[in-house]
Amino acid sequence: VHPTGLVNPKDPDCKVKFLAAEALRGVGGLLLDADGKRFSNELGRRDYVSNRMFANKGPFRLVLNSAAANDIHWHVEHYEGRGVMRHFKSGSDLAKEMGIAPSTLEETFKSYIEVANKQTADPNNGPYDAYPSGKTWDSWGKKFFKNYEYKMDDEFDVAIVTPLVHYCMGGLKIDTTGHVLDKEGKPIRGLYAAGELMGGVHGNNRLGGNSLLDCVVFGRLTGKDAAKTFFPAHEQVPLKDLAEGRTEASKRAIVVGGGLAGFSAANTVLEHGGEVLLLDKSAFCGGNSSKATSGINGCCTRTQQNLGVKDSVELFESDCMKGGSKSPELIKTMVENSGNSVDWLVDNFDLDLSLLARLGGHSAERTHRGKERFPGMTITYAEIQMAEAISKAHPDKCQIINKARVTDLISNDDGEVIGVHYEKAGKGYSVFGPVILASGGFGADFSKDGLLAKYRPDLLKLSTTNGEHCTGDGIKMGMAAGADTVDLEWVQVHPTGL
Secondary structure, three states, X not given: OEEEEEOOOOOOOOOEOEEXXXXXXXXXXXXXXXXXXXXXXXXXXXXXXHHHHHOOOOOEEEEEEHHHHHHOHHHHHHHXXXXXXXXXXXXXXXXXXXXXXXXXXXHHHHHHHXXXXXXXXXXXXXXXXXXXXXXXXXXXXXXXXXXXXXXXOOOEEEEEEEEXXXXXXXXXXXXXXXXXXXXXXXXXXXXXXXXXXXXXXXOOOOOOOHHHHHHHHHHHHHHHHHHHHHOOOOOOOOHHHHHOOOXXXXXXXXXXXXXHHHHHHHHHHHHOOOEEEEEEOOOOOOOHHHHOOOOEEOOOOHHHHHHOOOOOHHHHHHHHHOOOOOOHHXXXXXXXXXXXXXXHHHHHHOOOOOEEEOOOOOOOOOEEEOOOOOHHHHHHHHHHHHHHHHHHHOOOOEXXXXXXXXXXXXXXXXXXXXXXXEEEOOEEEEEEOOEEEOOOOXXXXXXXXXXXXXXXXXXXXXXXXXXXXXXOHHHHHHHHOOEOEEOOOOEEEEEEEO
């Protein structure tokens, strides 16, 4: 559950809401309750922040001073254009809108500045335990402070936020190559999973910025393994050469799902000399990844090196393991491949990922984004555009079909997955090849007999950040083919829905 979904004052009960990027808190945004008081560590884990909201009095407001808003101005301008964030000329104006005395808000700001100054001057000897580690002078456990000079004569950008169903940590069991595992722990030949429908990576809490990362990392790993296993005679080729029609490829893999995980897998299959058929049940591709707003994590990237940020695989791995993953080998795989995956995006898709932020639960600034637009949108659409360019240059090598609903997997007598059945425009089709499932989670499956009702019925009352396509299709198909599952009960509530 994501703690900061954005509430539109004109439609507060809307079931699907916008998400306030965790980067808004990373640049210094404060969370205040109905009385104008802080009630949590703004950079705590999402489950922690959500639980603090459930235990306190709303409505809750995400408040950015002018310095914080300037650091992330594109997001602020977008939210204000959507009507889910308001600009206030002063703290007094904000206090009036909240229905509290200006002196109350001023005291909150003064105490926050005092704590931040103490932490800046003496970061290691505070009386309170800090998250994710160390000590702090903040009673709520906040360790890192940015843009903390909150003054009543400043201007503010403010949104009312609420917890939302956000991300399903559970799904199909996989190994470190992305192979789906059966109930005996053995790989099902011909079947892979990448993105939200795979389980076991994040435990009971996914860190912000890790969703785009696991999509790219495991999309690349599955695409590479499928290509090398089923099309071993082919060598790696530059994607840009493929897009310009300057090279050949052969043999086909089937990718189910047209989000970032699906296109990372598809582009990697193409990069390694294979062919791709990508099927997506929606009218257009993009998925939930295109709505991600904070960025993509990576450690030891060129951007970190250029900006002098100290980070390590071990530190990143330690931060991720605090979520209680049952599969530490998957976290290790994701983290070790994070830096080269971010650099792969920059090198192959001409992306700007030159800005860094520290999100909740991270010990270093490692969440990458560019100077304009939401990072999920720019990254996902860059990959889509590359695959579309290749499909135009090599229509026999890359095919993308929308409004194509995959209904089930095709298995042979040995239990190997050899293809899929799908429906389009009322007709049924069968296609064959190794299958990479990348169709997302079940965060919008509000049906009475759906996965959300079965594993987390307590969350059915919440709104969601997920698109209506997120109904757990790939997980259900994998289970029907004999795949094992893990952590299906772990559904993340994001605290700042709009």
